[in-house]
Amino acid sequence: MKIQNIIVNEEAMKTPGAILVGLMHGNISDSKFERSMNELEALTGACDLEVKGTITQTLPHPEHGTFIGSGKVEELKNLINMLDADIVIFGDTLSPIQIRNLENILDTEVIDRTGLILQIFAKRARTRESRMQVEYAQLQFMLPRLAGMRTELSRQGGGSGRLSNKGAGEKKLELDRRRIEKRMAELRRELEAVERERDTQRSKRMSGDIPRISLVGYTNAGKSTLLNAMLTKSHADNAESKMVLQKDMLFATLDTTVRRIDMPGHKPFLLSDTVGFIDELPTTLVKAFRSTLSEAVYADLLVEVIDFSDPDYLNQIEVTEKTLRDIGAGEIPIIYVFNKADVVIGNSEHAAMTIPHVRNDRIYMSAENMIGLEELITLMEKTLEGERINAEFLIPYSDGQALHDISTRSDVIETEYTEEGTHLTVKCSKKMIIDYMSYTI
Numbered sequence: 001m002k003i004q005n006i007i008v009n010e011e012a013m014k015t016p017g018a019i020l021v022g023l024m025h026g027n028i029s030d031s032k033f034e035r036s037m038n039e040l041e042a043l044t045g046a047c048d049l050e051v052k053g054t055i056t057q058t059l060p061h062p063e064h065g066t067f068i069g070s071g072k073v074e075e076l077k078n079l080i081n082m083l084d085a086d087i088v089i090f091g092d093t094l095s096p097i098q099i100r101n102l103e104n105i106l107d108t109e110v111i112d113r114t115g116l117i118l119q120i121f122a123k124r125a126r127t128r129e130s131r132m133q134v135e136y137a138q139l140q141f142m143l144p145r146l147a148g149m150r151t152e153l154s155r156q157g158g159g160s161g162r163l164s165n166k167g168a169g170e171k172k173l174e175l176d177r178r179r180i181e182k183r184m185a186e187l188r189r190e191l192e193a194v195e196r197e198r199d200t201q202r203s204k205r206m207s208g209d210i211p212r213i214s215l216v217g218y219t220n221a222g223k224s225t226l227l228n229a230m231l232t233k234s235h236a237d238n239a240e241s242k243m244v245l246q247k248d249m250l251f252a253t254l255d256t257t258v259r260r261i262d263m264p265g266h267k268p269f270l271l272s273d274t275v276g277f278i279d280e281l282p283t284t285l286v287k288a289f290r291s292t293l294s295e296a297v298y299a300d301l302l303v304e305v306i307d308f309s310d311p312d313y314l315n316q317i318e319v320t321e322k323t324l325r326d327i328g329a330g331e332i333p334i335i336y337v338f339n340k341a342d343v344v345i346g347n348s349e350h351a352a353m354t355i356p357h358v359r360n361d362r363i364y365m366s367a368e369n370m371i372g373l374e375e376l377i378t379l380m381e382k383t384l385e386g387e388r389i390n391a392e393f394l395i396p397y398s399d400g401q402a403l404h405d406i407s408t409r410s411d412v413i414e415t416e417y418t419e420e421g422t423h424l425t426v427k428c429s430k431k432m433i434i435d436y437m438s439y440t441i
Helices: 030-046 070-083 096-106 113-124 128-149 162-167 172-207 223-234 283-288 290-297 313-326 373-385 400-409 430-435
Strands: 017-024 050-058 087-090 109-111 212-217 257-261 269-273 301-307 334-339 357-359 362-364 388-395 411-417 422-429
Touching: 017 030, 017 070, 030 050, 030 113, 050 070, 070 096, 087 113, 096 109, 096 128, 109 113, 113 128, 113 283, 128 172, 128 283, 212 223, 212 313, 223 257, 223 269, 223 301, 223 334, 223 373, 301 313, 301 373, 334 373, 362 373, 388 400, 388 430, 400 422, 422 430
Parallel strands: 017 050, 017 087, 087 109, 212 269, 212 301, 301 334, 334 362
Antiparallel strands: 257 269, 357 362, 388 422, 411 422
16 A cells, blocks of 8 residues: 655644734723723634734824824734734724725735624524625625725726626726625525525414523623523433534524423423624624524513623623614513623622522523523513513404413403403413503403
8 A cells, every 4th residue: 555645734734823903092991991802812712813912002093094003003014024923903993994004014914803703703604594694794894895995906808799898997896896786685685585484483483372582692601501501401311412502712603593491390481592792793793693683582581691700791781782772672571690600609799699599680590500590490480470460351253362372371360252252351461461452451
């Protein structure tokens, strides 16, 4: 047998190196700037890039041409050469002109925070829907930047034939723009078809009497871990086949997953795990993933998972709640899961804490160690039930589904059959009264 020599190209195998650039400007505080740079480093790692160095600048406001000023750009150029870096990542959003100027000076690829997040999403997308959503967001992000990135391109030469003459003398950026717009139109049609299919599936779930609960929260707070913990508790025999990826990494999962949870001693419910949020989540991504995030919009209850061990958890709560308002889910009942509480037990601030601990609409627990699952589900059921009050409904005989739903989810006090329909006197939640407002007396 002939043995072939295998030559390993170490240069090709090495992890690309990145230099992070941060600009402290305006009224931003030192602590917020530090958190932003730490998050940028975590995002860089999630994109499979090695952070080789960090450079920061302080200015009253960003410099129009190079964002950080010509002097700092020269310092950055020397650092790139010294560290042999492959890419430069800015912690803020850059204009197309700034990216073009920086790449010309540095002779290195330059991306901003939004571009980095888009690359992470492109790497993580697994399903056909999420891949299309990411591609659409990337094209939407790229389109307005073509003019700044393509000014050096020459005009196309003319050719023979009607179609060739039509493009004669046209700038390449205009052709690129046309291709991008055409591809975006194709993606919109395909995504609309997928969304119609999703709406059909959702309407089937909503037609039943099983509650819909959605996990939301900052990326890497432990949503997937909590979902898997509940699956383990409720589907002991085949839980592994239903589990989702859980990893200590920003945006480890992008695809929304819906699972039925049947915990012993409790009513079943549908639990969805949505894409994680992050501070200044690019608008293009929020728009692209709106159909996926709508699982949260149509939920009966939101469970916000918070990484209690993160010193910045209060800011992450603010970011999550702002994003929920942006997608139209700000009015849905919510409970707060302070996850990873076991990590902070024993420090001076929480020395007396024991978990699980439930207080009003919040619970302190540990999903990874499966501490507090029973208490969480009890809190979820209590919140879903809400305050029960007396109500009367007159339901037409043609709407048997409404009669079944109200009868099974309420305490029926009296039933009377009239010419107009079934007259029910019940004790039910306020949400049910809102859902069937047209039938209330």
